[in-house]
Amino acid sequence: MTVRKLRMMCAAGDETLAEWETETISPQRLNEIEVEFQSKMRQGYFAVNITDGRNTFISKFDSKADILLIPAVRGG
Amino acid sequence: MGVQPEPVTPEAKSKQLLCEILPLRALQEFLEKDYFHHVGKLGTYRICRNSQTEIYRKGRRAASGCLQLSVFAPSYDRMAAEYLILSNNEQLYWTKANIFPARRAIDFRIVAAATLDLVLLLNLALTRWW
Numbered sequence: 001m002t003v004r005k006l007r008m009m010c011a012a013g014d015e016t017l018a019e020w021e022t023e024t025i026s027p028q029r030l031n032e033i034e035v036e037f038q039s040k041m042r043q044g045y046f047a048v049n050i051t052d053g054r055n056t057f058i059s060k061f062d063s064k065a066d067i068l069l070i071p072a073v074r075g076g
Numbered sequence: 077m078g079v080q081p082e083p084v085t086p087e088a089k090s091k092q093l094l095c096e097i098l099p100l101r102a103l104q105e106f107l108e109k110d111y112f113h114h115v116g117k118l119g120t121y122r123i124c125r126n127s128q129t130e131i132y133r134k135g136r137r138a139a140s141g142c143l144q145l146s147v148f149a150p151s152y153d154r155m156a157a158e159y160l161i162l163s164n165n166e167q168l169y170w171t172k173a174n175i176f177p178a179r180r181a182i183d184f185r186i187v188a189a190a191t192l193d194l195v196l197l198l199n200l201a202l203t204r205w206w
Contacts, residue, residue: 009147076143
């Protein structure tokens with residue numbers, strides 16, 4: 001059984017927005033998570049597939065991946 | 077009566093996240109020194125917790141880069157974000173970050189050599205004069 005997470009960097013360090021078992025999650029719940037993912041992407045977040053150290057940017061939701069959302073960045 | 081577990085602080089959570097992300101070599105360096113290096117195509121980056129990222133080219137510090145998250149977050153999150161951006165799209169880092177060229181530091185070897193030359197010249201002049 002594989003558990004995946006959608007996490008987001010925030011003031012608390014990071015927050016888990018969703019957690020699911022890849023084999024048992026319902027299509028409806030998966031759709032809800034994907035909608036949340038897309039909403040964050042529209043806000044300028046970067047999404048990274050951090051499964052097993054892959055650390056690659058992604059632009060589409062992948063239900064088989066651990067995903068980290070990084071807020072938009074700017075020069076300091 | 078059981079002991080209450082200590083609450084996990086945002087700093088501790090973000091440090092844990094950074095440790096999950098970093099490759100082994102960078103992780104070891106980070107745990108020892110609180111900073112780590114990332115070797116990119118445009119330079120080598122020393123990503124520090126409490127100061128700007130130092131950018132090295134040909135072994136010399138060429139610039140420093142300053143990148144911020146658009147939301148308030150612990151500094152380890154910023155380090156993780158910088159690493160992930162640099163390892164995926166280095167050009168994006170250069171587009172987003174403020175880059176400050178390094179000021180050329182005084183090379184003390186040159187100053188020492190110039191001082192020695194001056195002393196020798198004075199010595200020569202004094203010898204001839206007397």
